[in-house]
Amino acid sequence: MLSDGLKLAVWDVDGTLIDSRSSIFRAAVEAAHAINIDPPSYDQVRAIVGVSLFDALAMMRPDLDPETIAAYTHEFQQAFLRFHADPAFTESLYLGAEEALQALKREGWLLGMATGNSRRGVRRTLEKHGWDDLFDVTFCADDGPSKPHPHMLQCNLNALGVGTHEAVMIGDASHDMKMARQAQVHAIGVSWGFHTVEELQLAGAHDIVHDFTELKAALDAFTPEVRSEQKMASY
Template identity: 45%
Template sequence: MSGLKLAIWDVDGTLVDSRETIHNVMVETFHLSGLTPPEYDATRRIVGLSLHEACGQLAPDANADDIEKLVADYRNTWVRARSQPGFSQPLYDGALETLEALRQEGWLIAMATGKTRRGIASLFELHQLEHFFDTIWCADDGPGKPNPYMVEQAMGALGAAPHESLMIGDAIHDISMGRAAGVYTHGVTWGFGAAHELEEVGANEVHHDFSSLRDSLLAFEAKPNA
């Protein structure tokens, strides 16, 4: 099949502003283990990794049992956070309009996220986005970022080739995953990653607002070896 266009999206920090929530949950998680919680700058650098790898990086002296406790506490703390009155993870301005524009232009749309299926279900309860996604790949499905697995699976599920596909994400792990899968990569700076960090890991483009990103996506033409 030819002539396809596939946009593969990260979620946290790209479509949804979860910066404050993720950091607060991580701080509470570390408090539960009596550990010094990470600063925000440390937390933002692990977003997108598997929970085990993320906790291992944030607590390098922790043993395997300690890491398992951190992972379990993080998940449970997230559940409690989501159940609180007024819990909110807003979409970034322009996110919904960009998804709608891609759909109107006949794009295929995929998700590649470090969230669990449970986390994705919670997202869809907050924001009615499920109908946009033709395939969804997450932390429960296999190797996490920056392994190319989720991008490769998304392309395989929809019959798209690397030159027909784009990865959009805010973290270095998103860009590294896309590069490893051989797709064109768009970094965005309104989430967890800084522009220079995204550039350093090889983002093909870096965008500072959804207007710029949307214009670039809609101008994309699938070409071999793009």
């Protein structure tokens, strides 16, 4: 049974909360060199960020067989392990991200996560930023089908007893917007990550914001009662 008066913000991570553009591209290039294939361009990499890693690399390189994709996946993961083992390595939060999360928590929002990262990557992120008590639930690539399948988002809703009209999905990629649409959840695209405004629009974003001030205003304006009255045909 659903509780009354809930509001849930489900967050993507890479490109939405954390500026990982450089590190993800670097990992993709280093991994390609490690298995002696042509390194990708940044545009090739940015197009697949948010999808579970094996599926993402297979999407980017459909010419490669599953064994090679598995090797590519492994080397990509190894590259990130090397990055994080370096004390000088940093991935910055986007300006305003921490403040927005803390404000929502104070205001009674539930916070969820739907990311293409592995469970290990999620744990590393939570520990690094002190978010263990901030997020109510987290779901990732290890928990089921990859974005844009709605599974991860539906897991957030089910775990917290939240209706589709009480939730928003916030992400920087078309995969996030398509996932939200399939789950019949309000889709907010952010313009500072991997995908362009046009790509977010084409993927069905209900709103697109350009900084965390605009995002917080959009969340402040979100009203579950109004959302529940909207026709699901619009999805």
